[in-house]
Amino acid sequence: MATDKKLPPSRALAARLIHAALSILRDNGKEMAMRDLMAKVEKQVHLDAWAKERYERTGYVRWESILHFFSIDCVKAGYLIKKKGIWYLTPEGEEALKLSPEKLLEGAQKAYRKWRAEQPERPGSDVAEEAAEPVVTYEEVEQKAIEGLEKYLRAKNAYEFQDLVAALLRAMGYYTPFVSPKGKDGGVDIVAYRDPLGTQEPRIQVQIKHRDAPTGAQDVRQLMGLLQKEGDVGIFVSSGGFSSDAKGAARSSHIHVELIDLNRFIGLWQEFYDKFSDEDKRLLPLRPIYFLGATE
DSSP, X not given: OGGXXXXXXXXXXXXXXXXXXXXXXXXXXXXXXXXXXXXXXXXXXXXXXXXXXXXXTTOOBHHHHXXXXXXXXXXXXXXXXXXXXXXXXXHHHHHHTTSOHHHHHHHHHHHHXXXXXXXXXXTTOOOOTTOSSOOOOHHHHHHHHHHHHHHHHHTSOHHHHHHHHHHHHHHTTOEEEEEOOTTOOSSOSEEEXXXXXXXXXXXEEEEEEXXXXXXXXXXXXXXXXXXXXXXXXXXXXXXXXXXXXXXXXXXXXXXXXXXXXXXXXXXXXXHTGGGXXXXXXXXXXXXXXXXXXXXX
């Protein structure tokens, strides 16, 4: 675009990337896992060899780092919300899409500068907007960690993944008197209670699908059909995620079925990690890394 020549290369690329990301969110239900969003942005935006280069110091791809770095401006402008690896488009962000890519980014940066001016001074916090290499964001590091966890989990077989789900439920305070043995096909994979005898509600029946393809509505309805007793609730864990029809079936049902995809499973494992027994921790061991807080 002709207007790109008036901008430094990194900001010109940022304008195209940010506009594309918000547009993709708008066209896909206004929310998307960051990993899936990045894949769509890569297909939609023309990226030359310079944009695809890796920074020597960090090893991160230039266009990915630029998108992460400038998306912080969009968060401060109220265009985006980021939560546990999911990006959400706000009504303000949808309205901003009426602007050109350059004007949209300009508005976001103006909002960021206003926010920054209101923050207490911190040593070393003054980062040049057009640095040769954008600062690596916490979100980028977090995403790399999540990708590593996803790869580890997808390499597990169905019964190993089932054991991980049972361990998570125990860490959340549930008893798991029944975990499906090898060879059993169909039906409930895990039964979980609040107390050892299952006298307290809720009594949870869990079904698990460990595969790449999204779980459909028929599988979710099948679990609903197994919830016959008062106080029964269902949890469906699917490492391949869920189709839009499956999500709709769960939302519209009078029977409560909670859907947990791989991203949410990882988030729950991280959240309750200090509650796991030492034995269960060994199924998916984590190591914390500490960052300076409040940088975004």
